[in-house]
Amino acid sequence: MNPALLGVPAPAVPSTKLGAAGDGLLSEPLGHPDFFNVKELFSMKDLFSARVHLGHKKGCRHRFMEPYIFGCRLDQDIIDLDQTMDHLQLALNFTAHIAYRKGIILFVSRNRQFCHLVESTARECGEYAHTRYWQGGLLTNAHIQFGAGVRLPDLIIFLSSLNNVFEPHVAIRDAAKMNIPTVGVVDTNCNPCLITYPIPGNDDSPTAMELYCKLFKMTIIRAKDYRKQREGAVQGRPVHHGDAGPLEVEHPPQWADEKK
Amino acid sequence: MCRRVLSKCSLNTSRLGAVPTALGSLSRCPTPLWVQTLSLTPSLTLPCPSSMPSPRVLSLSPESRAQRLPLRSPREGAAGRHDASPQPALLGAEQTQGPQPPLQHLHLHLHLPPPALPMPGAGQRHPRPPSWRRSAQARLRLCPPIVGTEAFPGPCCAEPGAAVMAAALRRLLRAGGRRGAALVAAAAACGPGPQTLRLIYTTTAAWKKNVAASGPEKYTEAFIKKQIEEFNLGKRHLANMMGEDPETFTQEDIDRAIAYLFPSGLFDKRARPMMKHPTEIFPEQRKIQWGEDGRPFHFLFYTGKQSYYSLMHDTYEKLLNVQKHQDQLAAQDLPPQKEKKNLVGSRWLTKTELEEMLLEKLSDDDYSRFIQLLQKLVMMPCGNIEENYIKKFSREISAQLQKVVIEPLKYDEQGVAFSTGEGRRKTSRATVAVYDNGTGKITVNGIDVLHYFPVLQDREQLLFPFQFLDRVGKHDMVCTVSGGGRSSQAGAIRLASAKALRSFVTEKEVEFMRQAGLLTVDPRVKERKKPGQEGARRKFTWKKR
Numbered sequence: 021m022n023p024a025l026l027g028v029p030a031p032a033v034p035s036t037k038l039g040a041a042g043d044g045l046l047s048e049p050l051g052h053p054d055f056f057n058v059k060e061l062f063s064m065k066d067l068f069s070a071r072v073h074l075g076h077k078k079g080c081r082h083r084f085m086e087p088y089i090f091g092c093r094l095d096q097d098i099i100d101l102d103q104t105m106d107h108l109q110l111a112l113n114f115t116a117h118i119a120y121r122k123g124i125i126l127f128v129s130r131n132r133q134f135c136h137l138v139e140s141t142a143r144e145c146g147e148y149a150h151t152r153y154w155q156g157g158l159l160t161n162a163h164i165q166f167g168a169g170v171r172l173p174d175l176i177i178f179l180s181s182l183n184n185v186f187e188p189h190v191a192i193r194d195a196a197k198m199n200i201p202t203v204g205v206v207d208t209n210c211n212p213c214l215i216t217y218p219i220p221g222n223d224d225s226p227t228a229m230e231l232y233c234k235l236f237k238m239t240i241i242r243a244k245d246y247r248k249q250r251e252g253a254v255q256g257r258p259v260h261h262g263d264a265g266p267l268e269v270e271h272p273p274q275w276a277d278e279k280k
Numbered sequence: 281m282c283r284r285v286l287s288k289c290s291l292n293t294s295r296l297g298a299v300p301t302a303l304g305s306l307s308r309c310p311t312p313l314w315v316q317t318l319s320l321t322p323s324l325t326l327p328c329p330s331s332m333p334s335p336r337v338l339s340l341s342p343e344s345r346a347q348r349l350p351l352r353s354p355r356e357g358a359a360g361r362h363d364a365s366p367q368p369a370l371l372g373a374e375q376t377q378g379p380q381p382p383l384q385h386l387h388l389h390l391h392l393p394p395p396a397l398p399m400p401g402a403g404q405r406h407p408r409p410p411s412w413r414r415s416a417q418a419r420l421r422l423c424p425p426i427v428g429t430e431a432f433p434g435p436c437c438a439e440p441g442a443a444v445m446a447a448a449l450r451r452l453l454r455a456g457g458r459r460g461a462a463l464v465a466a467a468a469a470c471g472p473g474p475q476t477l478r479l480i481y482t483t484t485a486a487w488k489k490n491v492a493a494s495g496p497e498k499y500t501e502a503f504i505k506k507q508i509e510e511f512n513l514g515k516r517h518l519a520n521m522m523g524e525d526p527e528t529f530t531q532e533d534i535d536r537a538i539a540y541l542f543p544s545g546l547f548d549k550r551a552r553p554m555m556k557h558p559t560e561i562f563p564e565q566r567k568i569q570w571g572e573d574g575r576p577f578h579f580l581f582y583t584g585k586q587s588y589y590s591l592m593h594d595t596y597e598k599l600l601n602v603q604k605h606q607d608q609l610a611a612q613d614l615p616p617q618k619e620k621k622n623l624v625g626s627r628w629l630t631k632t633e634l635e636e637m638l639l640e641k642l643s644d645d646d647y648s649r650f651i652q653l654l655q656k657l658v659m660m661p662c663g664n665i666e667e668n669y670i671k672k673f674s675r676e677i678s679a680q681l682q683k684v685v686i687e688p689l690k691y692d693e694q695g696v697a698f699s700t701g702e703g704r705r706k707t708s709r710a711t712v713a714v715y716d717n718g719t720g721k722i723t724v725n726g727i728d729v730l731h732y733f734p735v736l737q738d739r740e741q742l743l744f745p746f747q748f749l750d751r752v753g754k755h756d757m758v759c760t761v762s763g764g765g766r767s768s769q770a771g772a773i774r775l776a777s778a779k780a781l782r783s784f785v786t787e788k789e790v791e792f793m794r795q796a797g798l799l800t801v802d803p804r805v806k807e808r809k810k811p812g813q814e815g816a817r818r819k820f821t822w823k824k825r
Contacts, residue, residue, distance in 0.1 A: 124575060126582055136600070139593050143579045152583050165584060171574030173582065 045250055049120055056120070056246070058112035058239050062231075064101055067108075070231040072221040073099045075208030085208050088220035097208040099220050111203045111217040112239045115175065118201075119147075119243035123174030126150055127236075128191050131180040134229045138179055141233040145240040148173065150191075154183070159194040178204035179232055180223040181215065188214075205232060499562050507558035514555065531556070564639060587638035588646055595653050598666045605662050617662055626674045628654065634673075686782045686790065689716075699783035703775030705802050708764030710772035714780040718756030720746075724773065725760055738770035745778040745798055749785060771802060 049055040067073065075081075075089065075097030090100035118125060125147040129138045135151040142149035150158075155165070162170050176195045181204045183189050188211050195202045196214045204215040205223045212218040222228040515534060519526040522537045534555050542553040569586075570576040580586040580593070609615075629637070631647045654673055657663055663670070689697040697716040704710070722729040722742060733739050746752045757777060761769045778798040782790050793799055807816035814820055 122573070122575075136593065136596050139580070146579075148576065148579050148582050150580070150582050152585075152589055155584050158582065158584060166569070166581075169574075171570065171576075 045254060046121060049117060054109065054113055056113065056116040056239065056243055058116055059109055061112065061235055061238055062105075062108065064105060066231065067101050067104060067221075070227040071225045072104060072228045072231065073101050074222045074225065075099050080209040082209050082211055084212055085206065085210065085220065088206075088212075089208060099208065099222070104220050107217065107219045108221075108235070111219050112235060114201070114217055115177065115203060115236060116239045116243040118175045119240040120247050122247065124148060124171060125175045125177060125240065126173035127177050127179060128154075128189065129179040130154075130183040130189060131223070131229075132184070133226070134179065137229060137233055141237050145237045146244070147240060154190050156190070159191070159198050159200070172198060173200060176200055176202045177236060178202060178215065179229060181206055181210045499565060501567070504558055504562060507562070511555070511558055518555070585640055585642075585646070587640045588642060588650075591638065592650060592653065595650070595657065595669075598669055599653070599657050599660070602657065602660050602662050602665055605665055606660070609662070617664060626676050629673050629675065633675075689783050697784075699780040701776040701778070701780030701782075703772045703777070703779060703801075705771035705775065706764045706768035706805055708761060708768040708772040710759055710761040710769065710776045712757055712759045712773060712776035712780050714777055714784070715756040715758070716754075716784065718754060720753040720755070722757045723759065733766065733770060735766065738766055741767075741770040741774045742777070744774060745781055745793070748793065748796060748798065749781060749789060751781070751784075755781075755784075774798070775801065 073090070075085075078092055078095045078097060081089070081097055085097075088100055088103050090098045092098065115125065125142075127138050127142045127147065127149040129135065129151050131151075138151050139149045157165055159172060162172055176191060178189060178192065181189055181192060186209070192202060192204070192214045201216040202214070203217040204210075204212070204219065205221050206212040206215065206218045207221070207223045210223075212220070219232075221232075515529055516526040518534060518537050519529040521541075522533075524533065538553055538555050544552040546552050569578065569581055576582070578586045578590065580589045583589050628651050631642060631644070634647060634650070635642050654670065657666060658670060687699065689699055691697055692715075698713050700711065700713050702709070702711050724732040729739060729742065733742070742757075743752070746755065759773050759776070761773055763769075764772070775798070778793060782793070782799070785793075790799075809815055812820075
């Protein structure tokens with residue numbers, strides 16, 4: 021135990037006071053591979069029309085991105101959208117689970133062109149954003165920079181994993197140090213190594229960035245709404261406790277009414 | 281020696297404070313922090329060895345007393361003799377060599393209130409804790425159980441266990457003190473049951489508070505509230521002291537009362553004693569930034585500068601709004617509005633003002649970037665849409681040029697027009713009344729000018745304004761002047777008469793006078809003499825050797 025932290029109150033962790041019902045609340049979504057049905061939020065055609073498949077020139081290619089590249093046309097790399105679909109589904113699913121469990125999500129992007137868009141997205145879904153200069157000890161020295169008892173993000177989403185000088189963002193390494201899972205859009209010139217859920221795709225086009233922001237916002241809002249719904253249901257349950265019996269596994273709600 | 285020490289030490293509470301000095305002077309290593317802390321906690325309780333009788337006094341065996349060391353170490357001189365060492369018996373006890381049972385009942389409570397341990401009865405022995413481990417460095421040896429028949433009204437008689445503890449401390453210091461590492465024996469105090477001892481190795485560096493990293497002093501809400509209560513109470517007391525009504529005692533009354541009760545000759549107003557409401561003294565601080573579940577309130581919390589970046593975000597949003605509006609107008613083929621806000625009489629907020637607004641420290645780069653963004657917003661053709669937003673960050677500059685008011689002519693009993701003026705030069709002060717329809721007669725302090733100013737140079741000075749305006753023989757002048765010498769008095773009268781003549785003359789001629797320097801106060805005064813020099817500038821004669 022770090023002696024500097026002796027006497028410091030532990031960060032508040034949301035405690036589920038729901039007891040037996042609470043266990044079902046948290047474990048139920050884990051039973052399905054795509055409980056929140058994030059697959060229906062996007063299609064190959066959407067990705068293509070948003071120019072997600074367009075990478076950088078051949079010279080900028082990162083060695084570790086070669087598996088994700090479909091091919092190269094006129095010196096420009098084309099990202100394999102089949103793989104992107106799979107990765108995007110995993111990443112959105114993970115984000116939804118984190119949001120369902122009331123985790124703190126931090127959007128990071130150092131691309132000046134989309135700084136305002138990312139911050140607005142974060143604000144609209146009730147999460148947090150950091151699109152500014154990254155001070156060195158934000159994650160690793162948080163107790164001193166923010167005060168004792170601060171709660172660090174539970175997920176960091178990189179909408180652009182490079183910083184202004186085209187080097188890997190420091191937050192990738194720091195999140196790995198602090199055991200914080202990361203989701204990141206990796207372009208052909210990025211290093212996908214330390215990112216937990218990489219999403220190979222274009223991070224420079226406005227259409228692509230708007231698509232990613234929209235997708236993340238929708239998944240987070242969907243997951244949070246479902247959580248609120250379930251919590252409301254669980255709180256109403258003790259009234260009918262006698263006949264309801266143990267918690268039934270509900271059929272995943274239909275998301276069809278939500279517009280894409 | 282023991283008796284001398286006894287007579288010196290009085291039964292007061294300060295005896296515990298002597299523990300570290302005794303130990304510190306006698307041991308070769310500096311007393312670590314925790315020893316002093318220990319000595320300050322008055323409620324040190326030690327389960328004394330079984331044979332300790334009650335009342336809790338330190339009792340010595342005759343053998344241990346016979347073997348005790350002299351009070352002062354060979355290194356100390358006469359000073360040692362006067363040291364009220366509170367533990368003479370203790371030192372004697374330490375010197376007994378031989379196999380000693382390990383430290384069993386030692387409780388060293390660091391920063392924690394010690395548990396209320398009952399005194400063990402006679403014949404009861406605590407079992408040796410099985411988890412006791414000895415390392416090469418931890419040569420902890422229990423000081424022998426202090427058994428004795430007589431009560432020893434020594435300085436530590438209220439804390440007999442302190443002697444045992446202090447002996448152990450001394451051992452600890454000897455064991456590991458040289459390198460600055462302190463051995464701390466922490467006891468898992470769990471009441472009268474079996475106690476375990478754990479050794480924690482640590483250094484003083486780990487306990488040092490990183491003052492720089494903790495940031496500026498933080499005041500809790502409770503503290504501020506208490507300060508406000510104290511202030512209100514003090515205000516009423518002050519009103520009573522001054523014999524005024526406490527209900528209607530305003531801040532000005534407080535200032536006057538404090539200035540009366542605590543007269544201060546200090547020049548800087550901020551250095552004088554003051555009594556103000558705590559909200560004016562303690563700077564406003566940010567409250568805790570996150571809720572009970574740990575989630576921060578602001579969406580830009582993790583950037584570190586949430587207010588500043590939020591401001592930049594909002595300003596950029598206004599910029600985007602304006603651009604969108606421009607595009608809409610362009611789409612409808614309407615010309616963009618060209619009425620621009622006049623920025624002449626206004627200024628942007630200064631960095632300090634912005635910091636106060638945001639309650640956050642800013643760097644110069646941050647500030648300049650924000651101002652550039654504001655400028656860009658204002659410069660845009662349709663920037664007027666966001667005028668309300670921009671107004672928050674601009675301040676009016678009050679008019680700095682003051683138009684000098686020229687007094688109109690006055691008329692005396694005879695109907696003669698006259699005008700007055702005041703002037704100064706060095707330490708002279710002059711007042712002048714210039715009368716119209718005159719013959720050029722000048723009276724200074726009731727004396728004719730020829731007698732008052734025998735020197736031509738001074739009279740020329742008096743004449744200059746009239747000569748400049750071609751009114752040499754047309755005015756009479758009555759002057760009063762005081763202070764200074766002849767030349768400075770002449771200059772003062774010259775300025776005063778020029779000021780008086782402004783009323784007789786057109787504005788153009790006033791401007792000519794101003795350009796000639798007739799209306800400007802001569803700022804030259806005598807320069808002070810500096811130490812190490814003979815005069816203001818003259819240095820002492822330089823001698824080569």
